[in-house]
Amino acid sequence: NNIPIWWKYGFAISIVFAVTYLYTYHVAYSKPLQQEELRIDMQAAAARHALYLENAANNIDENNVKLLGADDIAAGKALFIKPGACATCHGENGSGIVNGVAGIGPNLT
Template identity: 40%
Template sequence: MLWKRRKVHPLQIGIIIIDPKLIKMDNKDKFLEENEHLMSDHDYDGIRELNNPMPTWWRYLFYLSIIFAAVYMFRYHVFGDDLQIDEYNKEMALAEANKPKQAFDENNLSILSDAASLDAGKVIYSKNCIACHGKAGEGNAIGPNLTDKYWLNGGGVAEVYHIIKVGKPLKGMLAWQHQLSPEQMLQVTSYVLSLQGSNPPNGKAPQGELVE
């Protein structure tokens, strides 16, 4: 059977091609008409926006972030609370203060020359040593002069520390190792040695051997 070829008018082809688009446009217009209440009032050159608000949880999270930022600003930048760097510095200072001290080595003593140690030694001397050695170390009827270069038991830091520690009971010198800590004994030792050459009035005559 032979089919007769039918001539198709160009307009018919155009309609066939355009029809799907027209259908889509019709659907779009229908959607807009049915959901007019969802449209916002914004209109930009014929382009309109859907009124599609953010999720409620997202909005509340945004509000909380604003509140947090305000509290943070007033607490740390207005009222002067410690920032992280300040807290870090305080923690480091506390750790340094609580760091275990090195064991006191009595075999490796050296004179303390800082003002704090000498002041502490002076307090110990004033409390415990004035009765036998005088207020300025000038000596008296009981104890020798501590300001000259003559010593009965050696004038080095180790010798003076040792005599303070164990004393001279037969001569009336108490042993201070049970009343004072090693650090305190070194402080008073350093203070006594700092009196060298002070030449206070009414100094007792030299006793012992000359130590240069």
């Protein structure tokens, strides 16, 4: 039985692709391999993160924070201790102690 012509062309194209890939990445080193590309991207991300932290370091201070009243604080406490919310892991007072045992959430106080 003869093989379909499209299969023969696909096979030939895959061989050409393999040779081109091998030459580009492993002989000429004109493009980085996966690990090198990851290292480059991680360095770029670290630089962007450092720049962000440098610019965002003083965004919040005592002059631009809105002080909350007693009603807002009570509403926040109600959200915190609601079943299935923050207090489940951090304890009702944020200490990380849930029912006398260390919870899975860290101490927030």
